[in-house]
Amino acid sequence: MPLLRLGAADPGDQREMKHIIIMPDLGQTSSEAKIVSWLKQPGDRLAMGEALLEVETDKATMEVEAYIGGFLRRKLANEGEMVAASNPVAILTDTADEDFDQDVRPNPKSVALTATVAREQAVAPVAVGGNVAAVPAARALAKQLGISLSKIRGTGPQGLITKADVEGHVSQHENSASVQGSLHQTKAREAMAALTSRSKSTIPHFYVTVDLDMVAAEAWRSSWNQNHADLKASINDCLVRAASAALADSPRMNLRVVEGKTEQQSSADVLVVVGVDSGLLLISVPDPHADLVRAFLQRMKAAVHSAKEGKIPAAGGSPLLAISNLGMFGVREFSAIIPPGCNAILAAGSVREQVVWRDGRADAVKVCTVTVSADHRVVDGIAVAKFLERMQFHLNSL
């Protein structure tokens, strides 16, 4: 933040030796933030404007600076804790070892507290007409996990359901119908059984198989990986990105059917199937083709990493296309079952070298056999074939 702060920037009451640092109102749609890490420890000295802690809002991870210099004496919240805006997070004192009282009420001049409460009440009416009040992140997570919000008790203002409420509900109710990393092994298998039987018995699947030419994609990947040892791209990354770009070109593949009505989805989100110890986890990756390559790869790495750590990755997007890849196990080809909520799933085998006869001579090429399982109530074979054509195009121009 700003460089020049030589003047005394209004420390408030000069006699006061103790300063309460609060959680600022940093969010766009929610006024609480999670403490990611403390950048200072009790006893450390801070200059005015120096970063004290790192927090995660609904939008970004960012640093909170001290509005005044001093010594950090007490941390009032732990890493990983959600803190609502205006609530105290730390006590600073002017000197390193002075006594201070433990009263943690923030500055009496604080107006944010009442403003925040008023705003939350304004945007978070209690259930009306069967709708349940929930913050967007909670809504997205519940949808991803297939949990009904009406079963969750909200702890926010007027019963508003937060993301933490959904996570809490999941850990308490392990028999929820979802495929989720933290579930017990047998429960996960039961959930998987329920989901796949429902899908296979209610969705009219049909299958389209092609050999994708991977020569250009592999050339791109090896050149990228040579220059970016810290952020390598996998074949799966290439497939996810190309599929998303192809989906953006294929509106007929990206239709959502809601209560008999068809809606066009504008974002090209992809649901990536990740294998974890307890089974499979489905990660929603919003619009993977829309980012620059670096940002996309970072996003994929972070999502897969948190999935493998057993955390529920940040939700977002509402994918209609899933991708499952068994190529790393040497599988040549397979077909997959469409996850509920999706129109199609693309199953990818390994990239293999093969010789083809082309223009009167033998050529060595690399191919990947993919099979798209699609829901015939929503899409037809021509739409899938055209989508695969576009996917080949995007693989050639990664």
Added chain:
Amino acid sequence: MTLPVLTNDQKLGMYRKMLLCRHFEDRVNSLFLQGRMPGTIHQAQGQEGCAVGVCEALQQGDMLTSTHRPHEHAVARGIPVKFLMAELFAKSTGCCRGKGGSMHMGDADRGMLPAIAIVGGGIPLATGYALSFKYLKRPNIAACFFGDGAVNEGIFHETVNMAAIWDLPVLFVCENNKYGASTLIDSVMKVKTVGARASAYGIPGQTVDGNDVFAVYQATYEAGERARSGQGPTLLELETYRFAGHSRSDPGHYRSKEEVAEWKAKDPIARFETRYLAEGLLTSDLIASYRSSVEQELNEAVEFAESSPSPMPEECLADVYAE
């Protein structure tokens, strides 16, 4: 055209204005972190050269429009900081009687329309003012600040073209701080400079070092003289940088630490100090006394704001419709 020679008093006046802008923004940030001020904010630390250089070349009766990042424009235009601070506290003594807030700073009676947060929104309003000045044969000009994010809006093209064909006395001032929120200008504009766009409209265009307050002043003054003498509009591009994120919700992770450091080294206030300490116009004592005087002014502004009454519900519709 000869540029009037700036007296030492004028130079120091511009310096104090830049300091007041910077300290105003820093104070607002501090109040925000203390929870004393409601709402989010878009801050302009680093862009003082633009605000002060342009406003110094405007005269009484000229009209300025601004953006979602208007605090420094309002300070530089000379609206007393206590009225600006009271507006941020949503108090009835604020420049918009507490009903506008951060993104609507301004006071038409003091030569600045309350700012418009819609990207590019001020451009047609300033041009409308210019049309009225020309129609009424008044010697004034209008100027509009907008960011690099606005130059690809349709309204920019339509308005600049219209002002050009009618030779309207308006200055189009683009503060190019490289990012429209998080979008790098180079990724959404093929030409290298915004100033180069002027040739498409047949008007003068100039790209200026926005962190050199005198370069900004000179370019604005010259463009202003052309406008006042009936020679029509000018497009000025001021190259600058905001030290903070787009808003308080934005940590600015899309910019590298090296890039931020590079621009902080071009801080317009530090540059002024370095130059005039060397030339002897400034001394470190003088700098300290300027800083403490702007701090004092801000202390009084905060006290004024916090002790002012809130607007009453019955005032809700006052000032909403023209009478």
